[in-house]
Amino acid sequence: MRQNRKYLDPVFLSKLGNMSLVARSAVEGFFAGLHPSPFHGFSVEYSDHREYHAGDELKFVDWKVFGRSDKLYIKQFQQETNTTAYILLDSSKSMSFAGNGPVSKMDYGSYLAAALSYLMLSQSDSTALILFAEAMKRYIPPRSKRTHLNIILTALQHNRPAGQTNLAGVLHTFAETTKRRGIVILISDLLDDEQDIFKGLAHLKFLKHDVIVFHTMDHQELNLDYEGLIQFEDLETKARIQVFPQSIRDGYRKRITEFLDNIEKTTGNSGIDYCLLDTSAPLDRALVAYLAKRKRSM
Amino acid sequence: MSFTEWIFLLGGFAVAGPVIAHLLAKPRYKRLPFTMLRFLRTGQVESRSRRKLRDLLILLLRCTIIVLIAMLFARPLLQIRLKPSDSKPVYCLGLDNSMSMAYSDSGGSYFDKLKDSAVDYIHSARDDALFNICALASGDWMQGLSKEQALAEIKALKIVPGSVNVADFISGLKRIDREKHTPDQVSVLLLSDFTPNTIRQIISIAEPAVVEKIDYEPVVSSSPVNNAAITVARVVGFRNGQLTINVDVVNYGQVEQHRQLTADADGYKSEPIDISFSANQRKNYQVKLDIGTPDRRPSCVPVELSLSDSDNLKADDTFYLAVYIPGHQDLNVLLAGDNENQMYLLKTATDTLSRTSLYDTLRSKQVAMEQLAASDADWADVVVCSGITDKLGDLAMDIESFVKAGGRLVCFVTETPIPDAAKQLWRRDILAALPGKFVQESAYIQPTPYDSTGSGVDHIAARSLSNYRIDRVLLKSYFECEQHPDARMLWQLQNGSGLVYFKSLGRGSSILINTSVDDSLGSLTKSNASVAFCRYLLGECHQVEEHCFTCEERVVLPVFDKDQFFAGQERIWVETCDGKKRRAAVVDSSLLIPDPAGIGWVKTLSKPTIYAGINLPPGETNMTKPVEAELAGIMNRIFTVGDESNVSKAGVIRDKKNRPLWKIFAWALILLMLAEPALANRLKR
Numbered sequence: 011m012r013q014n015r016k017y018l019d020p021v022f023l024s025k026l027g028n029m030s031l032v033a034r035s036a037v038e039g040f041f042a043g044l045h046p047s048p049f050h051g052f053s054v055e056y057s058d059h060r061e062y063h064a065g066d067e068l069k070f071v072d073w074k075v076f077g078r079s080d081k082l083y084i085k086q087f088q089q090e091t092n093t094t095a096y097i098l099l100d101s102s103k104s105m106s107f108a109g110n111g112p113v114s115k116m117d118y119g120s121y122l123a124a125a126l127s128y129l130m131l132s133q134s135d136s137t138a139l140i141l142f143a144e145a146m147k148r149y150i151p152p153r154s155k156r157t158h159l160n161i162i163l164t165a166l167q168h169n170r171p172a173g174q175t176n177l178a179g180v181l182h183t184f185a186e187t188t189k190r191r192g193i194v195i196l197i198s199d200l201l202d203d204e205q206d207i208f209k210g211l212a213h214l215k216f217l218k219h220d221v222i223v224f225h226t227m228d229h230q231e232l233n234l235d236y237e238g239l240i241q242f243e244d245l246e247t248k249a250r251i252q253v254f255p256q257s258i259r260d261g262y263r264k265r266i267t268e269f270l271d272n273i274e275k276t277t278g279n280s281g282i283d284y285c286l287l288d289t290s291a292p293l294d295r296a297l298v299a300y301l302a303k304r305k306r307s308m
Numbered sequence: 309m310s311f312t313e314w315i316f317l318l319g320g321f322a323v324a325g326p327v328i329a330h331l332l333a334k335p336r337y338k339r340l341p342f343t344m345l346r347f348l349r350t351g352q353v354e355s356r357s358r359r360k361l362r363d364l365l366i367l368l369l370r371c372t373i374i375v376l377i378a379m380l381f382a383r384p385l386l387q388i389r390l391k392p393s394d395s396k397p398v399y400c401l402g403l404d405n406s407m408s409m410a411y412s413d414s415g416g417s418y419f420d421k422l423k424d425s426a427v428d429y430i431h432s433a434r435d436d437a438l439f440n441i442c443a444l445a446s447g448d449w450m451q452g453l454s455k456e457q458a459l460a461e462i463k464a465l466k467i468v469p470g471s472v473n474v475a476d477f478i479s480g481l482k483r484i485d486r487e488k489h490t491p492d493q494v495s496v497l498l499l500s501d502f503t504p505n506t507i508r509q510i511i512s513i514a515e516p517a518v519v520e521k522i523d524y525e526p527v528v529s530s531s532p533v534n535n536a537a538i539t540v541a542r543v544v545g546f547r548n549g550q551l552t553i554n555v556d557v558v559n560y561g562q563v564e565q566h567r568q569l570t571a572d573a574d575g576y577k578s579e580p581i582d583i584s585f586s587a588n589q590r591k592n593y594q595v596k597l598d599i600g601t602p603d604r605r606p607s608c609v610p611v612e613l614s615l616s617d618s619d620n621l622k623a624d625d626t627f628y629l630a631v632y633i634p635g636h637q638d639l640n641v642l643l644a645g646d647n648e649n650q651m652y653l654l655k656t657a658t659d660t661l662s663r664t665s666l667y668d669t670l671r672s673k674q675v676a677m678e679q680l681a682a683s684d685a686d687w688a689d690v691v692v693c694s695g696i697t698d699k700l701g702d703l704a705m706d707i708e709s710f711v712k713a714g715g716r717l718v719c720f721v722t723e724t725p726i727p728d729a730a731k732q733l734w735r736r737d738i739l740a741a742l743p744g745k746f747v748q749e750s751a752y753i754q755p756t757p758y759d760s761t762g763s764g765v766d767h768i769a770a771r772s773l774s775n776y777r778i779d780r781v782l783l784k785s786y787f788e789c790e791q792h793p794d795a796r797m798l799w800q801l802q803n804g805s806g807l808v809y810f811k812s813l814g815r816g817s818s819i820l821i822n823t824s825v826d827d828s829l830g831s832l833t834k835s836n837a838s839v840a841f842c843r844y845l846l847g848e849c850h851q852v853e854e855h856c857f858t859c860e861e862r863v864v865l866p867v868f869d870k871d872q873f874f875a876g877q878e879r880i881w882v883e884t885c886d887g888k889k890r891r892a893a894v895v896d897s898s899l900l901i902p903d904p905a906g907i908g909w910v911k912t913l914s915k916p917t918i919y920a921g922i923n924l925p926p927g928e929t930n931m932t933k934p935v936e937a938e939l940a941g942i943m944n945r946i947f948t949v950g951d952e953s954n955v956s957k958a959g960v961i962r963d964k965k966n967r968p969l970w971k972i973f974a975w976a977l978i979l980l981m982l983a984e985p986a987l988a989n990r991l992k993r
Contacts, residue, residue: 104343201343231344239335239359242342251348252337257358258348265347 020113020121020289059083094136094152094192096219097123097162098184099169102143103245104201106171109230111290118289119197119226120166122296126195127162129297131155136192139165142180143173152192174246177202181210185217193220195300200225200273201246208276215280222283222299225273229290234262309969312383319378323371330367335359366988369980376977384969397437398493400484400519401426402477403462404500404527406445407469407907408929411501411621413529419467422499422527426462429497429523430455441465442480444472444500449480469623469859469907471928472500474509478946481517496947498524502934505927513946522947526934533561533931536585537624538569540926541613543631544594546852547665551597551631555613560930561620562587568616571597573609573631580616588932599633606635608855610909610919624929628909628921630855632866639846641672642688644680650694650825657842666843685710690846694825695722696743701729708736712814718845719818720825721787740795740809740820743787751786753807753828755779757799757844764810764817765798769843776837783831786822819845855920859885863901863910863920867894881913885922889913 059072062082075083099119108114123139130137136152139162150165177198184194194214200207200223214221230236236255243250255262270286277284285299311317342348403426409419430439439458441450446468450461477498484494496519500506536559545552551573559565564586571578578597585591599609613627641658643651651674662670675684677697685691685706693700696719700707711717721743733739756774757765779802786805791797795811807828809820821828828841857863880892880899885906892912893900901920904910910920 107341107343199343228343231342236340239337241337241339242345242348243339244345245341245343247345249345251345252335253348254359262344262347266344269347 020118020291020293058086060086094138094190095126095130096138096140096152096184096188096192096194097126098140098142098180098194098196098198099123099166100143100175100177100196100198101141101147101169101171102173102175102201103171104175104199105226107199107228107231107245109228109289110235111229113289114171115199115226115228115289116169116171118287119224120169122197122224122226122287122293123195124163124166125293125297126300127159129300131159137162140180140184141165141169142177143171144176144179146180146183147173152190175199175202178206178210181207182213185210185213185219188217188219191218193222193300195222195224197224197226199227199231204269204272204276207273208280211277211282212280215282220283222285223273223277224296224299225270225284225286226289227286229288232263232266232288234259310385310387311379312385314382316381316383317378319381320375322374322378326367326370326374330363362988366984369984369987373977373980373984376973376980380970380973380977384973386967386969396493397434397495397520398440398484399430399433399437400440400442400481400494400496401429401458401462402442402444402474402496402498402500403465404445404472404506405443405465405467406472406506406928407467407623407924408501408503408505408621408931409527410467410623411529411533411535411929411931413531413534413620415530418501418527418529423462423465425499425525425527426497427459430458430462440480440484442477443468444474444477445470447473447476451484469922469924471860471925472506472509474506475513478513478515478517481519482515494519495521496523498522498943499527500524501528501931502526502939503928504930504932505925507934507939507942510942510946516946516948518948520949522943522949524939524943526936526939528933532563533933534563534619535559535561535621535624535929535931536565536567536615536619537621537924537929538613538615538627539590541611541627541629541854541856543629543852543854545665546631546633549598549600551599551609551611551852553595553597553611553613553629555593555595555627556590557583557585557593557615558590558930559585559587560624560932563619565619566617569593569595569613570616571595571611571613573597573599573611576600583615606633607916608632608918610911610921621929621931623907624924628856628907628923630909630919630921632853632855632918634852637667638669639667639671639690640688641670641690641692641846642680642684643672643674643692644677645674645694645825646697647676649674651692653838654692654825654842657838658846660839661843661846682706685715688715690716690718692718692720692845694720696726696730696733696739698726698729701726701732704729704732704736704738707733708738708813711738711816711818714815716816716847717818718821720821720823720828722824723785734792737792737794737811737813738818739792740811740818741789741791741797741806741822743789743820743822745788746785747788747805748785751783751801751803751805753778753781753783754800754802757808758797764812764847765808765819765844766846766848769840772840773837773844776840778837781828781831783823783827785824785827789820789822817847821845855918857904857920857922858925859904859907859922860925863904863922865899865901865918865920867899867918882910883913884910 059075060083062071062084066084070084072083072085075081101116105116105119106114108117127137127139131154134154136154137158138152139148139150140146141148148165148169150161153161175198177200181196196211211221211223234255239252239254241250241252274284274286283299285296287296403422405419409417409422411418415421433439433455435455437455439453439455441453441458441461442448443465450458453461481494481496496517536557538555539558540556542554543551544554553571555569557569564584566582566584568580569583570580576597576599578595581593581595583591583593595613597611609631611629611631613629615625618625643654643658645651655672655674658670658672661667662672673687677693677695677699680699680703682703691707691710700719707717717738719739723746730739730742734742755778757770783801786801786807789806789809791806791809792811795809797806797808798810799806799808801807801822805822807822809822811818853866855865880894881889882892882901884890884902885904885908888905890902892902899912899918901910904920904922907922907924910922912918
């Protein structure tokens with residue numbers, strides 16, 4: 011189990027380099043470490059038989075039919091109704107913050123997006139990826155083909171954080187341009203005006219989307235564990251502040267907690283799944299949240 | 309506040325350094341990218357003001373340290389304007405409580421007269437006066453006393469054995485001057501019998517004390533002094549159980565003395581000696597005291613010498629003299645050589661020793677080595693062999709028994725020792741070293757043996773050997789010896805090889821001399837060192853000694869045989885002169901006694917008892933009256949009175965006094981330097 015959890019560790023994933031490998035390792039690591047769970051086998055149902063051809067897997071051979079007819083037939087399963095998942099990954103400059111660790115929020119979000127894409131496409135769900143900052147930087151429309159994964163992973167691999175966040179604007183634009191409802195997965199640090207964000211999310215809910223918000227935060231952003239006199243420079247606005255972090259730490263933590271509580275409370279009231287992710291934590295929490303959401307939406 | 313070395317105050321300008329550094333310095337900080345700046349902004353104002361406060365406080369602290377250092381070098385003084393209450397008159401009373409003050413005549417004792425005079429003096433003083441009383445013999449100062457307290461202290465004052473110490477009193481006076489009062493407030497009263505001993509001390513004082521007024525009063529008898537004393541006693545001989553003691557008796561008074569001198573030791577009394585001597589006469593008498601034939605064990609005899617028909621001072625009529633008498637010392641030395649004449653030189657040396665008073669009897673006998681028999685060990689205490697021969701190997705078992713029973717084997721080596729015989733003796737742990745390779749080369753001896761105190765050889769002889777230029781004695785050959793693990797090398801050749809090895813075995817001992825009889829002793833005999841060397845080899849011999857101290861001396865008793873006296877005792881308890889039990893310490897071969905607490909006997913409480921006689925310092929009870937005019941001259945010299953003092957004439961502000969502040973500054977500086985890093989670190993939080 012511990013060995014499997016290694017594949018969910020963001021630090022480990024950051025060493026893999028290749029996004030495809032990252033996605034596969036994360037998802038397989040997740041399933042290998044999963045206990046018997048309610049998610050098992052929900053996506054297949056018997057449909058028909060066809061004649062066996064060389065190369066088919068023997069496990070799908072219907073041996074009862076073989077006993078009666080002395081011919082090899084393969085059992086065929088019908089895919090359940092597919093859903094469409096829209097992954098919105100915040101690619102603003104603030105996402106490049108990495109605190110003291112090797113994994114930035116952008117990296118973490120990318121791994122999460124890759125793992126989710128892999129998971130979705132392996133279940134034949136249509137998956138779309140939207141990279142945004144002040145506006146949508148790239149839109150990869152939803153497809154359910156396995157080859158679509160390569161497009162998504164390549165986009166993630168070449169994505170570089172830049173620009174300021176305009177999350178609310180992006181959400182409204184996305185809501186207006188997307189006709190088919192599905193699961194909207196927002197991966198962001200939510201560094202925008204809270205009320206605007208809530209309005210954007212409410213807009214999505216109004217259009218009957220299932221929304222999951224993965225709020226990625228760095229450990230230092232949550233705790234401010236710095237020492238000595240430090241001049242902090244804002245990654246997006248370039249504003250500077252000189253402080254002794256130790257002297258303001260308590261107040262900072264208090265304000266951060268209030269901010270997070272407010273987001274959680276508001277999203278909860280709107281029926282939006284909210285998941286705060288510390289970039290030092292493994293990815294499994296996010297994957298579980300997604301699977302639970304998907305099961306509910308089927 | 310003023311400064312003695314004000315020039316150092318200029319060092320205070322060094323504060324400019326940290327101030328400029330503070331003004332020019334920019335805060336050193338790390339630059340870090342961050343995202344949640346809106347949450348930091350609220351705390352920013354608080355953090356900035358805190359940093360400014362921290363910087364200012366640290367700057368202030370560092371400037372203070374620099375200023376304090378400059379002020380410390382400038383030696384600050386605090387000028388205190390004396391309050392009216394500080395101008396109280398101060399009286400310092402030096403009261404002689406030495407043993408001579410115990411002298412009494414028809415009018416009472418000197419000490420009672422002294423107390424009466426002191427009480428009258430105190431009564432005559434102002435009610436608000438302060439009193440400092442110094443007991444001149446015991447050296448105790450009682451300071452800052454009110455009138456009532458001073459009277460009570462004088463009532464409680466007692467005589468102590470010992471002499472006055474005037475120098476302590478004068479230095480105490482000077483200290484009072486400096487610390488609390490100006491000299492013009494201090495009046496001094498000195499009450500003493502001013503014996504010659506005291507006057508000698510006063511004369512030797514170099515620097516006078518400045519006082520407002522000096523009063524002194526010789527406490528003396530109006531009638532002629534009647535006092536004789538035993539000042540010194542020495543043991544000059546001990547033979548056949550009889551002690552001969554020379555005693556110095558002095559008539560310290562003006563009355564002719566007719567007394568009887570007796571000695572008393574544990575019930576043995578000497579015949580009384582009638583003595584008579586005129587005023588100020590000193591005589592020497594010899595007292596013979598029969599204390600019986602002592603047994604083989606050493607003992608310490610307490611002898612009290614006393615003068616009968618007491619005079620007006622009893623304390624000096626008895627002299628306490630402890631005499632250490634070593635055990636009965638008979639020594640039989642068997643000299644075994646290749647032939648009867650080989651040990652001739654050693655025989656001559658032992659014969660010479662036998663004529664001294666070191667041993668009760670010292671007999672020596674020469675035999676040829678081949679004739680050596682086991683029965684010889686019954687007679688001999690020491691067997692000296694000229695070499696290690698077959699015969700010694702044959703007698704190895706008998707020699708082992710002889711040594712273990714308390715005998716001493718001394719072996720020289722010849723050029724051809726018999727290896728088998730040497731190994732037999734070696735296996736039985738008799739030999740202190742095993743001769744190995746023969747080295748035929750000349751070697752000189754070290755000038756002196758090692759310090760051999762308590763090592764089984766006579767340490768007095770060892771020390772005296774250094775007087776004989778032994779380092780010029782050339783040996784023709786020697787052996788490379790293997791030293792026995794339990795043996796000690798007592799003497800070396802100058803090339804580092806061993807000359808004398810010593811080893812204890814049972815109650816006895818064995819000595820190996822790494823050279824032949826002819827080589828070492830033969831060469832030594834050409835000088836007078838042969839007798840000392842022979843005594844060195846025969847072992848410790850003790851002489852009659854006195855244990856006699858004055859009450860002002862540190863009592864240190866030699867312990868010749870520590871194992872015998874204090875075997876198994878971890879704590880040595882002694883009874884001192886005041887009858888109290890105190891703990892003593894054994895250091896090396898000495899017993900250190902704490903304060904004897906009086907005159908009389910100090911004795912160990914464990915058996916055998918060791919005594920030490922404690923007596924008055926010589927001359928303490930010399931009651932010769934002082935000459936008035938001479939005394940006045942001396943007192944004027946050691947006390948400079950008020951207006952005559954150079955200090956007052958120099959125009960010192962008399963209502964002020966200077967108090968040095970360097971200690972306060974130094975402590976403040978140390979505290980600030982300790983606080984600086986802690987405070988700086990604390991403020992960063």
